[in-house]
Amino acid sequence: MLNIDNLHANAGDTEILKGLNLSIGTGEVHAIMGPNxxxxxxxxxxLAGRDxxxxxGGTVTFLGTELLDMLxxxxxxxxxxxxxxxxxxxxxxxxxYLLKAALNARQKFRGEPEIDAAQFxxxxxxxxxxMQMEQSFLNxxxxxxxSGGEKKRNEIFQMAxxxxxxxxxxxxxxxLDIDALKIxxxxxxxxxxxxxxxxxxxxxxxxxxxxxxxxxxxxxxxRIIKSGDKSLALELEAxxxxxxxxxxxxxx
Amino acid sequence: MKKIIQDRDTRSAAALTTIEAAFEKLQAEPAAxxxxxxxxxxxxxxxxxxxxxxxxxxxxDWKYTNLTGFAERSAAYLENxxxxxxxxxxxxxxxxxxxxxxQIRIVFVNGLYRPxxxxxxxxxxxxxxxxxxTADSSTGxxxxxxxxxxxxxxxxxxxxxxxxxLAVRVADNKKVGKPIHVIFIADGxxxxxxxRLSINVGRNAHALVVQHHISMGESLTNAVTTINCAxxxxxxxxxxxxxxxxxxxxxxxxxxxxxxxxxxxxSIDFGSQLARNDLVVDLCGERAQANLYGLFMTxxxxxxxxxxRVDHHAAHTTSQEIYRGILNDKARGVFNGKIIVHTxxxxxxxxxxxxxxxxxxxxxxDTKPELEIYTDDIKCAHGATTGQLDMNSMFYLRARGIxxxxxxxMLVSAFAQEIIDHIRSASPALADYLSxxxxxxxxxxT
Numbered sequence: 001m002l003n004i005d006n007l008h009a010n011a012g013d014t015e016i017l018k019g020l021n022l023s024i025g026t027g028e029v030h031a032i033m034g035p036n037x038x039x040x041x042x043x044x045x046x047l048a049g050r051d052x053x054x055x056x057g058g059t060v061t062f063l064g065t066e067l068l069d070m071l072x073x074x075x076x077x078x079x080x081x082x083x084x085x086x087x088x089x090x091x092x093x094x095x096x097y098l099l100k101a102a103l104n105a106r107q108k109f110r111g112e113p114e115i116d117a118a119q120f121x122x123x124x125x126x127x128x129x130x131m132q133m134e135q136s137f138l139n140x141x142x143x144x145x146x147s148g149g150e151k152k153r154n155e156i157f158q159m160a161x162x163x164x165x166x167x168x169x170x171x172x173x174x175x176l177d178i179d180a181l182k183i184x185x186x187x188x189x190x191x192x193x194x195x196x197x198x199x200x201x202x203x204x205x206x207x208x209x210x211x212x213x214x215x216x217x218x219x220x221x222x223r224i225i226k227s228g229d230k231s232l233a234l235e236l237e238a239x240x241x242x243x244x245x246x247x248x249x250x251x252x
Numbered sequence: 253m254k255k256i257i258q259d260r261d262t263r264s265a266a267a268l269t270t271i272e273a274a275f276e277k278l279q280a281e282p283a284a285x286x287x288x289x290x291x292x293x294x295x296x297x298x299x300x301x302x303x304x305x306x307x308x309x310x311x312x313d314w315k316y317t318n319l320t321g322f323a324e325r326s327a328a329y330l331e332n333x334x335x336x337x338x339x340x341x342x343x344x345x346x347x348x349x350x351x352x353x354x355q356i357r358i359v360f361v362n363g364l365y366r367p368x369x370x371x372x373x374x375x376x377x378x379x380x381x382x383x384x385x386t387a388d389s390s391t392g393x394x395x396x397x398x399x400x401x402x403x404x405x406x407x408x409x410x411x412x413x414x415x416x417x418l419a420v421r422v423a424d425n426k427k428v429g430k431p432i433h434v435i436f437i438a439d440g441x442x443x444x445x446x447x448r449l450s451i452n453v454g455r456n457a458h459a460l461v462v463q464h465h466i467s468m469g470e471s472l473t474n475a476v477t478t479i480n481c482a483x484x485x486x487x488x489x490x491x492x493x494x495x496x497x498x499x500x501x502x503x504x505x506x507x508x509x510x511x512x513x514x515x516x517x518x519s520i521d522f523g524s525q526l527a528r529n530d531l532v533v534d535l536c537g538e539r540a541q542a543n544l545y546g547l548f549m550t551x552x553x554x555x556x557x558x559x560x561r562v563d564h565h566a567a568h569t570t571s572q573e574i575y576r577g578i579l580n581d582k583a584r585g586v587f588n589g590k591i592i593v594h595t596x597x598x599x600x601x602x603x604x605x606x607x608x609x610x611x612x613x614x615x616x617x618d619t620k621p622e623l624e625i626y627t628d629d630i631k632c633a634h635g636a637t638t639g640q641l642d643m644n645s646m647f648y649l650r651a652r653g654i655x656x657x658x659x660x661x662m663l664v665s666a667f668a669q670e671i672i673d674h675i676r677s678a679s680p681a682l683a684d685y686l687s688x689x690x691x692x693x694x695x696x697x698t
Binding site for chain 1: 642643644645647648649650651652653654655656658659662663665666667669670
């Protein structure tokens with residue numbers, strides 16, 4: 001589904017990603033872990049098309065198309081979803097309105113008619129229930145006045161409505177208490193399917209107690225330096241990151 | 253530069269000479285239907301106008317707004333007055349307007365009352381709506397009493413050429429919650445319209461008045477509104493200027509707010525090539541309150557200037573000013589908000605904020621909050637911000653699949669909507685209309 005080949009990217013004058021390779025198959029859940037400043041969030045943002053990063057080398061193909069040539073909205077239409085580490089508050093833009101406009105923009109891109117209003121309403125009510133969100137949240141401005149946990153739940157709610165092919169979740173677990181974490185994880189698990197893939201970026205192993213990944217990668221110094229199955233996450237939790245860094249350090 | 257400035261002042265002076273000739277002609281042969289009781293006030297006003305002359309470039313209050321074109325258009329149009337009214341244009345323009353909740357609609361075309369276009373009000377002795385042209389001499393003198401004739405030169409110009417107007421009087425204890433919709437149409441004929449509205453809200457009375465300006469072509473409007481809010485009264489005053497993009501529009505509102513009364517104002521400018529609006533509020537009784545909201549959207553090479561002045565004359569008075577501007581292309585905006593806290597106005601609370609969105613590099617806003625404080629025990633705050641659309645919000649929306657152009661419109665709309673929402677509870681129909689008008693502008697503005 002997603003193939004990242006030798007990706008190099010700068011933020012300003014600093015090279016953050018230094019030849020990153022990653023391949024995600026359809027239906028797979030990949031977790032990317034790594035110390036602070038290793039480039040995890042940069043990877044998520046570069047894949048979603050945020051301004052402020054310059055790709056200096058490498059390619060990324062998504063479902064057979066070159067991803068890096070696309071605008072952020074085009075990536076969304078092709079099925080990319082980014083769950084933000086810090087969801088933005090947008091006063092005056094209604095949550096439901098945003099989702100309807102987003103779905104209709106995608107319909108238009110696909111050459112399909114606008115979504116049926118009644119059906120849309122049913123869908124968002126169902127998904128809100130899944131995320132244990134009050135109906136009143138649907139009619140509020142995007143994230144305005146939401147607590148940290150509510151914002152993260154809203155991200156997963158949006159994902160549930162938009163039904164992406166690849167969900168990139170950037171530190172979705174950060175700032176969540178254990179109850180909110182369970183709700184968020186249950187929401188993500190409910191969306192796992194054989195045609196949807198996940199790239200879960202996280203600093204801690206905690207989230208992975210609830211969402212079982214197929215693959216775990218360690219990102220450090222702008223490259224994936226170690227990959228394994230879920231047991232790697234447990235090992236990282238027990239030993240920290242230093243042993244991986246030592247093990248893979250290039251001599252000299 | 254100096255040469256240009258001198259030229260401008262010379263041109264304004266020449267325009268005034270033409271206007272003087274037009275005034276003398278009109279005094280010799282008053283237009284049919286002009287009330288005789290207006291004559292003394294008009295003469296006095298013209299004398300003031302002639303003595304003061306049009307604002308000069310060096311006048312601080314007119315630093316960023318050049319009135320030369322307005323003076324010249326006034327002169328050219330006044331030379332030819334009066335003119336017949338183009339009915340068709342007025343009807344077409346009216347067709348696009350909403351009928352507000354209580355269906356009161358009073359229409360003026362080129363400054364003159366048009367009963368045929370207005371929606372009749374049932375006789376109601378607690379709510380008097382009196383067109384000047386229908387007022388007898390004693391009513392007329394009553395109407396003019398308490399109105400400033402020479403508060404400034406633009407008001408003097410309005411009074412000097414005044415032919416008609418509307419007096420709104422809400423009796424003591426009367427609560428008129430639904431909007432009184434007063435529509436001033438300038439139909440694009442070469443006519444210098446001088447709309448006039450006077451509002452008196454009685455003791456413990458409530459009212460909602462909408463002053464709505466629309467126009468076609470190269471119209472010219474110089475509007476004056478005088479407002480008196482008696483003790484314990486409440487007035488929501490909405491001024492909506494949605495004239496053509498070739499129009500020139502100057503408006504003055506002079507407001508007195510007595511003890512324990514509340515004046516809310518929402519001032520919206522969507523149209524005009526040149527718009528200048530002066531809102532002057534005198535909080536003259538204890539615990540008087542004013543909340544002044546404003547929104548302007550402009551693009552191309554258009555110019556919108558909002559001047560506010562709030563005088564806190566009495567103790568425990570409160571004022572809040574929240575103005576927002578949205579500018580694109582080479583448009584120019586001016587915000588000048590002056591708060592004066594006079595001796596004795598202890599316990600004053602005054603808050604002012606002006607936020608502007610500049611959507612192009614060539615758009616420009618000059619924003620200037622001014623505080624003059626002559627007492628100690630007060631709370632004052634002001635702030636002004638000017639910036640572009642928030643890039644984080646833009647990325648968030650686009651990452652969800654909203655195309656860039658739509659994302660811009662969503663954010664600009666949200667920014668504007670916060671001002672419009674202050675009208676919603678009082679008049680959903682007007683709020684909906686304003687939202688629609690705002691949305692229509694968005695593709696051009698963003």
